[in-house]
Amino acid sequence: MTLAYTKESITGITLHYLFVPLPHTLSDAKVLQGKQKALDGVFMTCTEIRTSEGRTGEGYTYALRAGGRSQYELAKELVPTLMGEDPNQIGYLWDRMHWAANTLGENGLINQTISAFDTALWDLKAKRARLPLSHLLGCFHDRVGCYNTTAGYLTFPIEDVVKKARELLNAGMGGIKLKVGQPDAEADIYRVRTLRKELGPKVPIMLDANQQWDLQTALEVGKAIEDCHPTWLEEPLNAYDIEGHRELTHTLQIPIGTGEMLSAPSDLLRYIDASAVNLIMPDAPRIGGITPFLKVLDRAREKHLMVAPHFVMEMHLPLAAAYSGKVWVEHIDWLETLFRESVTIRNGAMMVPDRIGSGFTFSQEKLAEYRLDRTVFE
C-alpha cells in the first residue's frame, strides 16, 4: 500500500523578545582591548510555530550587546512569508525568508533572524517524524566531548580559573577554554603556562584570542606556547583573514580554528575550501539556522576537519551528534534556565538527548520572566 503525505500548514506563530541576564559580567579580549563593553546578558528572539496538525516547533536566535531588537523587528516582518505554508518544506521556506529581506544582503541580520524560524521548523520536523533531532539528521554519536568556556574569561584571575577548572573537571567536564588576546601578550603566556602546569599534561586546554592579534603576534605567542599543547587556538586573527589563518595553520603545531563571527555560510565554506583552518567553528543561530549548518558540516566532513560549534550548547548538541568526525560542544550555561531540560555531562562528554524534537523546550515561566516584548500571529 502506498502511503500519501498529508500536507501540514502553519497556522500561528508567537515571537518572544527576551533579555537573559548573566550571573556575572564577563570580559574577553575585545573588552580588554577597549573595543566592546563587558557582557551582561543575551538578547533572544524565540519562536513558537503552530501547525494544522496541532504541533508546536520552538526555535531561537540571539544577539550579544546590540542588535537583538532589530532581529525581533525583522522576525515580525518575515512571519507573513511562513503563515499558511507547509512547515516541512524547510528549504523552500528558508529561501522565501531570505528573498523577503534580500536587500539586507547575504549575511548578518537576515541570516540571524531566519535562524529563529529555521530552528523551529527542524524541531517541528523531528516531532512529526517522532525522532530526536540528532536521529533525524543521521546521528553518529550518543555523547559528544564538551569543554567549558565560562570559567576562563579574562575577568577572572588565573588562580580563580584554576580553582573553577578543577571543580568542573571533577564534575565530568572534558576540557577548559582559556581566553587570551590581552594587550600584554606576556600576561597571556603566563596564564596559559600556569593553567597547563596546574591541570597537568593531559587535560584538553583550548585557547581563544577573540580576533585580537595580528599575524606577527599570533605567530610569536603561538610559538611561545606550543609546548603547552593546547587542543586548539581559536580566532587568533580577524574573522575574515583567511590568508592569515592559513599561514598560522601551516606554520604552528597548534590546531587553528575560527568561524563563530561569520554569518554567511559561504564564508565558512571558503575557510574549509582554502584549507585555512584545522577546525571550523560554526554558530547555527548566526548563519541562518540548521539548514545552512548542515551544509557546513558536509563540507567539513569532506576535508576531515574537527568541528566545534560556538555557544548555544542546547541547539548544537544534537547537530554535533550528526557529525561523523571529531567534534566538541562548548559548555556555556548562560541559557540553561530558559529550558525545562538541562544537559547531562559525564566522563568528559555531553549526553545527546533521546527526547523527540530538539530535546530542549522553553520554560514558559522563564519566557515570561525574561520577556521584553511578545507578538502573536494567528
Ligand SMILES: [Mg+2]
Ligand atoms: Mg570564541
